Amino acid sequence: MRRSMLFLPGNNPNMLINADVFGADAVIFDLEDAVSPDEKDAARILVRNALKYMDYGNTEIVVRINSIDENGFWSKDLDEIIPLKPSMIMPTKVTNAEYVKKLSDYMTAIEQKSGIPEGTVKLIPLIETAMGVENAYEIAVADERVVAIFLGGEDLTADLCCVRTKEGDEIFYARCRMVNAARAAGKDVYDTPFTDVNDDEGLIVDAKKAKSLGFTGKASIAPRHVKGINEVFSPTQEEVDYAYEVLEAIETAKKQGKGAISLRGKMIDAPIVLRANQVIAAYESIKGGSAR
Amino acid sequence: MSKLVKNLKEAITLCGLKDGMTISFHHHLRNGDYVLNAVVDEIAAMGIKDINLHASSLFDIHLPVIEHIKNGVITGIETDYISTGVGKQLSQGILKNPIIFRTHGGRPADIISGRSHIDVAFVAAPSSDKMGNITGKNGKSACGSLGYAFADAMCADKVVVVTDNIVDYPMYDYSIPETNIDYVVNVDKIGNPSGIVSGTTKITRDPVGLVMADYAAKVIKASSLLKDGFSFQTGAGGASLAAAKYLKDIMLAEKITGSYCMGGITGYMVDMLNCGCFESLMDVQCFDLDAVNSLRTNPKHKEVSAEHYASPDVKSNLVNSLDVVILGATEIDTDFNVNVHTDSSGCIMGGSGGHSDAAAGAKLTMIIAPLVRARVSVITDRVTCISTPGNTVDVLVTQRGIAINPLRTELRDRLKDAGLPVVDIFDLKKKADSICGEAKIERAKGKVIANVLYRDASLIDTIRMI
Amino acid sequence: MKINEKAAAGTMESSDIYIEVAPGSGGIDIQIDSVVSDRFETSIRNTITEVLSEFGVKDAKIMVNDRGALDCTIRARMETALKRASNGGI
Numbered sequence: 001m002r003r004s005m006l007f008l009p010g011n012n013p014n015m016l017i018n019a020d021v022f023g024a025d026a027v028i029f030d031l032e033d034a035v036s037p038d039e040k041d042a043a044r045i046l047v048r049n050a051l052k053y054m055d056y057g058n059t060e061i062v063v064r065i066n067s068i069d070e071n072g073f074w075s076k077d078l079d080e081i082i083p084l085k086p087s088m089i090m091p092t093k094v095t096n097a098e099y100v101k102k103l104s105d106y107m108t109a110i111e112q113k114s115g116i117p118e119g120t121v122k123l124i125p126l127i128e129t130a131m132g133v134e135n136a137y138e139i140a141v142a143d144e145r146v147v148a149i150f151l152g153g154e155d156l157t158a159d160l161c162c163v164r165t166k167e168g169d170e171i172f173y174a175r176c177r178m179v180n181a182a183r184a185a186g187k188d189v190y191d192t193p194f195t196d197v198n199d200d201e202g203l204i205v206d207a208k209k210a211k212s213l214g215f216t217g218k219a220s221i222a223p224r225h226v227k228g229i230n231e232v233f234s235p236t237q238e239e240v241d242y243a244y245e246v247l248e249a250i251e252t253a254k255k256q257g258k259g260a261i262s263l264r265g266k267m268i269d270a271p272i273v274l275r276a277n278q279v280i281a282a283y284e285s286i287k288g289g290s291a292r
Numbered sequence: 293m294s295k296l297v298k299n300l301k302e303a304i305t306l307c308g309l310k311d312g313m314t315i316s317f318h319h320h321l322r323n324g325d326y327v328l329n330a331v332v333d334e335i336a337a338m339g340i341k342d343i344n345l346h347a348s349s350l351f352d353i354h355l356p357v358i359e360h361i362k363n364g365v366i367t368g369i370e371t372d373y374i375s376t377g378v379g380k381q382l383s384q385g386i387l388k389n390p391i392i393f394r395t396h397g398g399r400p401a402d403i404i405s406g407r408s409h410i411d412v413a414f415v416a417a418p419s420s421d422k423m424g425n426i427t428g429k430n431g432k433s434a435c436g437s438l439g440y441a442f443a444d445a446m447c448a449d450k451v452v453v454v455t456d457n458i459v460d461y462p463m464y465d466y467s468i469p470e471t472n473i474d475y476v477v478n479v480d481k482i483g484n485p486s487g488i489v490s491g492t493t494k495i496t497r498d499p500v501g502l503v504m505a506d507y508a509a510k511v512i513k514a515s516s517l518l519k520d521g522f523s524f525q526t527g528a529g530g531a532s533l534a535a536a537k538y539l540k541d542i543m544l545a546e547k548i549t550g551s552y553c554m555g556g557i558t559g560y561m562v563d564m565l566n567c568g569c570f571e572s573l574m575d576v577q578c579f580d581l582d583a584v585n586s587l588r589t590n591p592k593h594k595e596v597s598a599e600h601y602a603s604p605d606v607k608s609n610l611v612n613s614l615d616v617v618i619l620g621a622t623e624i625d626t627d628f629n630v631n632v633h634t635d636s637s638g639c640i641m642g643g644s645g646g647h648s649d650a651a652a653g654a655k656l657t658m659i660i661a662p663l664v665r666a667r668v669s670v671i672t673d674r675v676t677c678i679s680t681p682g683n684t685v686d687v688l689v690t691q692r693g694i695a696i697n698p699l700r701t702e703l704r705d706r707l708k709d710a711g712l713p714v715v716d717i718f719d720l721k722k723k724a725d726s727i728c729g730e731a732k733i734e735r736a737k738g739k740v741i742a743n744v745l746y747r748d749a750s751l752i753d754t755i756r757m758i
Numbered sequence: 759m760k761i762n763e764k765a766a767a768g769t770m771e772s773s774d775i776y777i778e779v780a781p782g783s784g785g786i787d788i789q790i791d792s793v794v795s796d797r798f799e800t801s802i803r804n805t806i807t808e809v810l811s812e813f814g815v816k817d818a819k820i821m822v823n824d825r826g827a828l829d830c831t832i833r834a835r836m837e838t839a840l841k842r843a844s845n846g847g848i
Contacts, residue, residue: 013831014773017664017727018500021691041841042767046834053830055726223499227506637796666772666826667794729829731797 001285002026002060003217003233004226005150005190009034010043010063016050019059022223023230025286026060031077032067032092040066040073044080051084062124064090068099075106082107082121083114090150094125095132097142104143119145124190128152129159133174136181146187150219151178153192164195166202168209179214188216197222207232234286235279243276243283294422295476300334300454303475304412307450309335312342313411316448318441319349319373320416320428320577324487327416327454329356330479336365344368344389346410348399348440348598349643352377353487361387370408372396372643379640382741385757391640391742393633393755396576397602397611397649398747400443405605407749413448415441415468416482420455424473425466428578429588429595431457433483436578436587437557438467442597450474456482467595490580495537495560496530503691504660505534507712508618511687511694513542514710515656515703517615522550524570525611525650526618528558528579531660535618536560543569554601554610555617555646557583557593565592574610576601576646602649604747611646611653619647621661621688623675626717628682628697630659631675633744636668638676638736638758648680649747656686656703663690668731669724671717676735677744678753688717695720759813765842768827768835775827777806777835779843782817786810792824805829809836818843 006024008015010031019027029050035043047063063086066073078089091103100123111118123145127136133156140149153171157164164170175191182189191210194203203225207218211232218229235243246268253261261268297303309315315335317328328347333356335343345357345366350373358381360366367388372395374382382391394402402408417438418431428438433456445451445468453476462470496502508531512518524539526532537560543550550570553561557575559582565573573593578584586593602611611617622642623631630651632642651657661670670690686703688695693715696704708714725731738757746752764780790802802824810818818840827835 012771012774013827014771016831017773017828018691021503022499023503042835042838045838045841046831049830049834049837053828053833224502667798667828668826727828729798729801731794732800733797 001282002188002190003286004229005062005217005219006223006226007034007064007193007219007221010047011035011039013046016046016054019054020056022226024059024220024226025217025230026062026087027056028062028064028090028219030064031073032064037071044077048080048084051081051086060088061086062088062090064092064126067091067093068102069093078103078106078110082110083116085116085120088122088124088147090124090126092126093129093132093155094127094139095129096135097138100125100139100142100146104145107145121145122147124148124150126150126152127178128155130156133177136178137184140181140185140187148188148190148216149178149182150190151175151192154195166196166199166206168206175210175213175215183214189214191215191218193219193221194225195221197224200224200228203228204232235283239279240283243279246272246276247280295424295473296422297475297477300331300477300479301338303452303477304331304334304338306475307412307452309340309412311340314344314346314409316346316410316413316444317348318415318438318444319347319351320435320438320440321433321483321488322435323351323353323375324484325351325353325416326481326483327414328354331414331454332357332360332365336360336363341365342367344370346370346408348396349373349645350378351375354378355381358386364388368392370394372399373645374640374643376641379642383639383758385738385741387741390740393643393742393744395602395644395649395745395747396440396598396646397604397609398745398749400597400599401603401605401747402749403443403447404599404603410444410448412450412452413444414452414454415445417453417455418482419457419459419463420453420476421459421461421463421470422476423461423470424451424453424476425461425463425468425470426453426455426473427463427465427467429465429467429584430459431455433457433481433485433488434584435488436584437575437595439576439596439601440598442468443599445472452477454479454482456480489578489584494530495534498530500662500691501531502534504531504662504689505538507689507694508535508658508660509538509542510710510712511658511689511707512539512616512656514706514712515616516706517656518542518548520549522548523552523554523613523615524550524617525553525555525614525654527620528556529620532618532620533558533560535660536564540564540567540569552610554614555650557587559583562586562593565590574601602646602653602747604649609653611650614650614654616656616658617650617654618658618660619651621659621670623672624659624661624670624685624688625672625675625682626721628685628688628717629675629678630680630682630685631677632679633677633742634755636672636676638756640742640755644679644744648684651680651684652747657684658687658689659685660689663692663720663724664727667728669721669728671721671724677755679744681746681752688720690720692723693720759815759840759844761815761818761840761843762845763843765839767838767842770823770825772825773827773831775822775824775832775835777839778821779839780819782819784817786816786818786820788820788822790822790824792822793826794824801829802832805832806836809833809840813837813840815840
């Protein structure tokens with residue numbers, strides 16, 4: 001389970017070495033905005049070498065590549081990175097299904113050439129335009145490689161002609177639409193980073209808001225925010241205890257041959273069981289990883 | 293009567309300073325100090341040679357001393373700390389006699405017991421009256437505490453106060469009294485304020501440092517020592533300060549009031565005092581302006597001598613009542629011995645300061661250091677120089693895990709129960725070695741250029757020329 | 759690969775390495791300045807030689823200023839510098 005995804009600049013050796021020490025469930029090596037145009041070559045070669053020689057343990061690796069519309073950097077990025085089998089590629093400014101198809105086909109060609117099973121490397125499209133938000137569902141179901149979609153609030157507000165605020169009212173619609181699209185497609189969905197790196201309290205408020213809307217997790221551009229995001233997106237001990245109680249009650253009822261089950265004076269119906277299973281799955285997958 | 297004399301030359305002459313004698317200085321003016329250079333320049337101009345320089349610390353502002361070493365004016369150095377620039381020069385073996393390194397607690401113990409004799413002490417004083425009642429709390433060159441100067445002023449044969457701020461007699465709020473002062477010299481400037489204290493000491497923004505700081509605070513929380521009456525010392529390094537900040541959050545959330553915070557004091561400690569995290573600050577040295585201002589105005593912020601801070605000879609001292617100390621390291625070995633005197637190539641770039649004193653005294657001694665610095669692992673098979681013996685070190689905190697001294701099984705269990713990433717120090721070393729690649733390690737084989745004395749005056753290690 | 763022009767890669771930041779590659783005068787010439795030369799000079803030289811032979815470079819002048827870069831960083835910066843210096847030529 002991914003609660004937190006941490007962006008790290010792709011051309012900074014010191015950050016690449018320490019990528020796995022911040023407790024992020026996934027790190028995103030950034031070849032796009034964090035790298036100036038004349039260092040794109042250096043960054044993709046550095047990230048490729050880091051993936052080849054460094055041991056990142058249980059930390060999932062994502063590489064953010066350049067947009068398909070610009071300079072042909074994107075295909076060079078994929079040429080260098082796909083053979084090293086990162087968990088996911090994050091394409092940027094994704095607007096429609098066609099974009100995803102084009103990438104996926106190109107990735108398939110590289111995978112075949114490199115002797116990697118087709119579809120090994122997954123996609124997490126970054127949706128950060130008004131058109132992209134409108135097409136979120138189509139993007140989420142465009143290809144089997146897509147395992148999640150990710151909302152980028154900064155570029156989106158520029159496209160919407162409004163100002164990005166800490167409260168985030170301006171992206172409320174986009175957040176809801178992204179969650180709905182992803183859940184309809186049966187995929188995960190990740191929230192935009194909170195960009196004031198010095199505001200730890202603001203981060204928690206923002207992360208709680210995202211969790212309440214249904215996001216799976218949240219990205220961060222600051223290592224110090226990872227801890228807060230993990231806390232918000234981890235099930236609380238109370239939730240976990242309750243989930244186990246629910247499953248136990250069902251077991252007991254089954255043994256006793258009872259149909260209807262109640263717990264703490266409330267009927268347990270299918271959605272409650274489903275939610276209990278989700279909570280336990282999340283809890284099991286982060287056990288021992290929370291203090292990393 | 294007045295003890296004021298015309299200038300440094302007159303004071304030196306009146307003291308009867310001769311070839312082969314020992315002169316002493318404190319380091320409260322840190323990297324802004326003008327006094328040490330001025331005195332040594334004057335001594336050189338007067339043709340005096342073969343001087344033993346007994347300074348509580350040497351900073352890079354003292355680099356001009358190197359010339360006086362080369363021309364034979366200075367032939368010996370006794371100190372607790374030497375900064376990188378001066379250390380690099382001395383590591384070439386240019387000094388006639390081996391350097392004697394002490395600890396901040398061992399130094400006053402040796403001076404007061406007479407094991408180490410000072411002929412003339414030159415005491416820089418941000419404020420003095422004409423009879424030599426002095427303080428560091430006021431004046432344009434204010435440095436706060438004068439903790440390291442007490443033993444020198446008390447025990448040197450002759451004591452010269454050097455000040456740039458003469459106040460009316462008697463200075464009622466003095467730190468060191470007139471009783472042992474022989475002469476007072478008024479100069480234009482004793483130091484550069486921007487080098488004496490930094491404006492505001494800042495918490496690190498280095499994300500790796502913050503990870504370590506977070507672990508450090510959690511270790512303290514899990515140690516069972518964090519309760520009302522808790523006592524604490526930390527360095528002024530970025531990660532140590534960040535650890536203090538996280539600790540403050542925990543103490544406020546759990547409404548814990550500590551007894552005292554000790555050591556070099558920064559604005560962060562002052563902040564913790566003012567927030568009610570501690571009842572008092574015991575201050576042997578101020579690191580920034582906030583600390584100086586607090587020492588001047590807040591009666592709960594108390595100036596203490598180096599002897600009271602850490603001398604092993606006294607009936608009780610402050611380090612022995614410490615619960616927790618957070619310290620740094622350039623190297624630590626698998627026996628938990630710590631080096632803070634040299635870099636990994638054996639070049640002098642520091643010194644014990646109060647490191648081994650606090651480690652010996654505190655119930656929990658925590659070393660905090662990144663596992664790898666620029667391809668050099670902090671963990672070695674054997675440290676280049678033993679500054680602090682491993683049996684006084686309990687925990688090593690790195691960004692890749694926390695290693696516990698095997699002697700502390702109870703602590704290890706507590707940290708494991710708290711869900712902290714406890715790792716065997718050998719495994720941590722293996723991880724570092726796999727990151728760095730195989731290094732070729734050669735030890736310096738030159739002549740001995742420094743004898744490192746432990747706080748009880750025994751020889752704990754030597755440093756060789758590189 | 760032929761080195762056609764002078765080019766550089768990397769930075770002088772801690773844990774990075776700055777490498778300059780220039781056309782040689784009939785052979786390989788490697789100059790190394792490193793903050794960890796006492797421990798890793800041989801290792802750095804070996805890595806650079808390896809990357810040179812991977813790309814079949816036989817004539818080049820290499821100037822290295824290392825700030826404690828790990829082996830994978832040295833490989834990456836070396837490859838980048840070579841590719842830049844060959845200017846697309848093979």
